[in-house]
Amino acid sequence: MTTVEQATQIILSNALSFGEKKVPLHQATGRILREDLVADRDFPPFDRVSMDGIAIKFEYFEKGKRAFTVEGLQAAGAPKKALTEAGNCLEVMTGAVLPQGTDAVIRYEDLSINDGVATIQIENVRLLQNIHQKGTDQTAGTIIVRKDCLISPAEIGVAATVGKPQLLVSKKPRVAILSTGDELVDVDEQPLPHQIRKSNVHNLASAVSQMGVTANLFHLPDEKAAIREILREVLNGHDAVLMSGGVSAGKLDFVPGVLEELKVEKLFHKVSQRPGKPFWFGSNGSTVVFAFPGNPVSSFMCLHRYFKPWLYKSYGLPLLPVPHAVLAEDFIFKPDLTYFLQVGIEYGKDGKL
Amino acid sequence: MTTVEQATQIILSNALSFGEKKVPLHQATGRILREDLVADRDFPPFDRVSMDGIAIKFEYFEKGKRAFTVEGLQAAGAPKKALTEAGNCLEVMTGAVLPQGTDAVIRYEDLSINDGVATIQIENVRLLQNIHQKGTDQTAGTIIVRKDCLISPAEIGVAATVGKPQLLVSKKPRVAILSTGDELVDVDEQPLPHQIRKSNVHNLASAVSQMGVTANLFHLPDEKAAIREILREVLNGHDAVLMSGGVSAGKLDFVPGVLEELKVEKLFHKVSQRPGKPFWFGSNGSTVVFAFPGNPVSSFMCLHRYFKPWLYKSYGLPLLPVPHAVLAEDFIFKPDLTYFLQVGIEYGKDGKL
Numbered sequence: 001m002t003t004v005e006q007a008t009q010i011i012l013s014n015a016l017s018f019g020e021k022k023v024p025l026h027q028a029t030g031r032i033l034r035e036d037l038v039a040d041r042d043f044p045p046f047d048r049v050s051m052d053g054i055a056i057k058f059e060y061f062e063k064g065k066r067a068f069t070v071e072g073l074q075a076a077g078a079p080k081k082a083l084t085e086a087g088n089c090l091e092v093m094t095g096a097v098l099p100q101g102t103d104a105v106i107r108y109e110d111l112s113i114n115d116g117v118a119t120i121q122i123e124n125v126r127l128l129q130n131i132h133q134k135g136t137d138q139t140a141g142t143i144i145v146r147k148d149c150l151i152s153p154a155e156i157g158v159a160a161t162v163g164k165p166q167l168l169v170s171k172k173p174r175v176a177i178l179s180t181g182d183e184l185v186d187v188d189e190q191p192l193p194h195q196i197r198k199s200n201v202h203n204l205a206s207a208v209s210q211m212g213v214t215a216n217l218f219h220l221p222d223e224k225a226a227i228r229e230i231l232r233e234v235l236n237g238h239d240a241v242l243m244s245g246g247v248s249a250g251k252l253d254f255v256p257g258v259l260e261e262l263k264v265e266k267l268f269h270k271v272s273q274r275p276g277k278p279f280w281f282g283s284n285g286s287t288v289v290f291a292f293p294g295n296p297v298s299s300f301m302c303l304h305r306y307f308k309p310w311l312y313k314s315y316g317l318p319l320l321p322v323p324h325a326v327l328a329e330d331f332i333f334k335p336d337l338t339y340f341l342q343v344g345i346e347y348g349k350d351g352k353l
Numbered sequence: 354m355t356t357v358e359q360a361t362q363i364i365l366s367n368a369l370s371f372g373e374k375k376v377p378l379h380q381a382t383g384r385i386l387r388e389d390l391v392a393d394r395d396f397p398p399f400d401r402v403s404m405d406g407i408a409i410k411f412e413y414f415e416k417g418k419r420a421f422t423v424e425g426l427q428a429a430g431a432p433k434k435a436l437t438e439a440g441n442c443l444e445v446m447t448g449a450v451l452p453q454g455t456d457a458v459i460r461y462e463d464l465s466i467n468d469g470v471a472t473i474q475i476e477n478v479r480l481l482q483n484i485h486q487k488g489t490d491q492t493a494g495t496i497i498v499r500k501d502c503l504i505s506p507a508e509i510g511v512a513a514t515v516g517k518p519q520l521l522v523s524k525k526p527r528v529a530i531l532s533t534g535d536e537l538v539d540v541d542e543q544p545l546p547h548q549i550r551k552s553n554v555h556n557l558a559s560a561v562s563q564m565g566v567t568a569n570l571f572h573l574p575d576e577k578a579a580i581r582e583i584l585r586e587v588l589n590g591h592d593a594v595l596m597s598g599g600v601s602a603g604k605l606d607f608v609p610g611v612l613e614e615l616k617v618e619k620l621f622h623k624v625s626q627r628p629g630k631p632f633w634f635g636s637n638g639s640t641v642v643f644a645f646p647g648n649p650v651s652s653f654m655c656l657h658r659y660f661k662p663w664l665y666k667s668y669g670l671p672l673l674p675v676p677h678a679v680l681a682e683d684f685i686f687k688p689d690l691t692y693f694l695q696v697g698i699e700y701g702k703d704g705k706l
Contacts, residue, residue, distance in 0.1 A: 025540060025555060026555070026558060026559075026562075028559075029559040029562050029563060030563070041544075044549070045544070045546065045549060046546060046547060052606075075535065075575065076534050076535055076536040076575070077534060077535025077536035077537070077547065077548060077575065078535070078547060079545070079546075079547050080546070080547055094598075094647065095534055095536045095549075095598075095647070096536070096547075097546075097547040152559070152563075153556045153557070153559035153560040153563070153653065154556070156555050156556055156558075156559035157552045157553065157555060157556030157559075157649060158552075159540075159555075160540045160550055160551060160552035160555040160556070161549075161550055161552040162550075163540060163541070163542075163543070163544075163550055164540065165539075165540045165541040181429050181430060181448050182428065182429055182430025182431070183429035183430035183448045183449070184430070186518075187378060187512075187513045187516060187517065187518045188516070188518040189516075190516070191394075191398070191516075192432070193398065193399060193432075193433070193450075194399060194430065194431060194432050194433055194449075194450040195430060196397070196398060196448075196514075197513055197514055197515075197516055198513060199510045199511075199513035199514040200510065202378060202379070202509050202510060202512075202513040203506045203507070203509055203510030203513070204506070205379060205509075206379075206381075206382040206505070206506035206509035206510075207506040209379075209382050210382060210383070210505075210506070222428065222429070222430065245447075245448075253405075294447065294448070296510060300506065321699075321700055322700070323700040324700055324701065324702050324703065324704045325704045326703070326704035346674075347674055347675070347676040347677055347706070348677065349677050350677065350679070350705075351677045351678045351679035351705045351706045352703075352704045352705055352706075353700070353704045353705075353706065
């Protein structure tokens with residue numbers, strides 16, 4: 001039987017790539033960045049005032065001057081002003097350009113202004129204080145964010161800063177989720193006594209949506225010709241096909257045979273794990289098929305353990321780190337299988353999961 | 354100054370509610386469930402075959418019979434069949450109704466079938482084996498999922514099972530995010546030397562989108578009449594207004610005064626924390642205003658620390674558990690403020706964050 005490690009390797013070596021497209025910034029969160037974000041100017045782009053107050057030439061303060069005539073106001077968003085008298089000051093607002101001829105900003109809290117004269121009331125003033133100097137965050141031409149990363153709010157902020165109203169991102173995979181079996185009816189139907197509603201495909205579609213992917217749902221009846229026709233079409237139009245059920249040893253499990261007819265090579269069937277032992281995986285080179293067991297816990301586990309890493313690898317992302325947690329009680333499992341235990345995770349006050 | 358705890362309490366006591374609506378199942382993931390999910394029938398709704406094989410009446414096996422004539426096939430999705438001869442068997446498929454007159458299922462792996470006779474090759478057969486009995490998961494009428502929870506794939510699976518193609522969920526809040534300051538230009542504009550592009554609002558909108566909420570963006574210029582007009586309209590049309598900048602002590606910070614004119618009561622201004630000290634919060638009863646400091650780290654921190662709990666409380670959800678982590682090195686911070694340290698989180702092999 002294929003081990004969990006072998007199955008993982010086979011799946012990862014069948015990663016695909018989905019191409020690229022441009023999307024507006026407000027739709028880019030959670031997608032995969034495919035271009036470097038480069039500083040188009042210095043950041044800050046000018047010596048930037050970082051407190052409301054007055055701007056002075058520091059050497060006057062150093063020489064003992066405390067009262068400065070206010071020449072005017074340098075507002076944020078206004079072109080750079082200049083002191084006309086080197087020993088005067090300008091009122092300055094947070095975000096404004098530091099006026100020509102000044103090199104220190106004193107906060108309103110540290111001065112009084114009367115009759116157009118600002119008097120500094122503290123003794124501890126430093127050169128360049130309350131000034132965010134040009135280019136100290138980034139210099140023009142620097143790569144601030146490298147491509148091939150997941151776009152979070154931080155990357156959105158950088159993209160906005162460097163003037164990217166659109167971003168080049170990975171296309172998403174076209175994913176189909178297939179239910180199998182004549183016992184299944186749609187959610188909005190009233191099942192007969194021997195029928196049940198489809199639920200597993202909705203559970204899987206929901207989990208896939210949490211990975212940012214919208215899946216298309218299809219159903220395979222227990223009829224070979226119909227299975228062949230639907231599978232052929234689904235394989236043509238999708239990068240990944242997820243199935244739940246349909247690959248066990250049953251008389252009416254036509255799926256493995258039909259997949260073979262359609263040139264989907266079986267890469268493994270059955271993994272030494274519980275749950276999810278009957279997991280089947282194959283590929284025709286352009287579409288991969290994850291045929292999960294019909295049991296909902298199995299298929300959900302397999303989706304997270306196998307499909308998600310495949311998705312990350314296909315996106316060119318590093319695999320997610322695997323958190324370790326401490327079991328609250330012993331768990332003993334005898335068979336020679338990898339066991340995936342369902343647990344609830346709690347955060348201990350000692351930092352322990 | 355308001356403490357972090359006081360600020361949190363004030364914000365949570367100003368939680369709102371956004372009303373309810375029905376959404377299709379495939380759009381319900383991540384939303385807040387507002388109805389109980391009740392089993393509309395027993396689950397399983399019938400004694401369900403859980404392995405492919407044959408179904409027999411166990412007492413014949415017990416009496417020593419090993420060869421059973423195959424009467425036919427009970428397929429999944431087919432109405433319940435019955436044995437015509439009590440000592441015969443039916444082939445049964447996973448998911449099928451257990452045929453009338455049978456009470457044990459033997460897997461294909463444990464028998465051989467020749468000339469229409471199935472011969473059982475194992476000795477260890479139990480009554481009711483490989484049968485998922487009617488009602489053992491849930492009995493009709495049981496509440497399976499209680500309302501007022503976040504809808505995950507598990508809830509989607511339950512909703513599908515009990516026949517809910519639509520779910521009653523919380524409406525989302527109408528959130529506005531406002532940039533302030535004449536130094537800002539749009540992302541697609543080429544800034545003049547004294548201008549910078551808006552980025553903070555895009556960062557916040559991205560973070561809010563990760564909470565499932567689409568925000569509307571507005572801009573307040575440094576002009577009192579314009580601020581009044583825009584704020585009046587924004588307050589009318591939104592449940593929460595998030596601002597970055599505009600509430601400091603600057604000469605051109607008209608926002609606090611205008612908010613007061615518009616009957617938005619200031620509930621606190623300045624919190625004893627770093628970053629985010631100048632945080633301002635108010636409400637007019639139907640709309641809350643989070644005026645975050647203009648610094649991007651501050652506003653991002655405040656969004657997560659204050660807006661997110663407000664959102665959860667407004668949705669009627671329990672607050673998220675706060676994970677504890679172990680600092681990798683000492684960090685010393687002197688001022689008498691609550692300090693929010695930016696950290697990277699790693700999962701240790703010993704289960705420690």
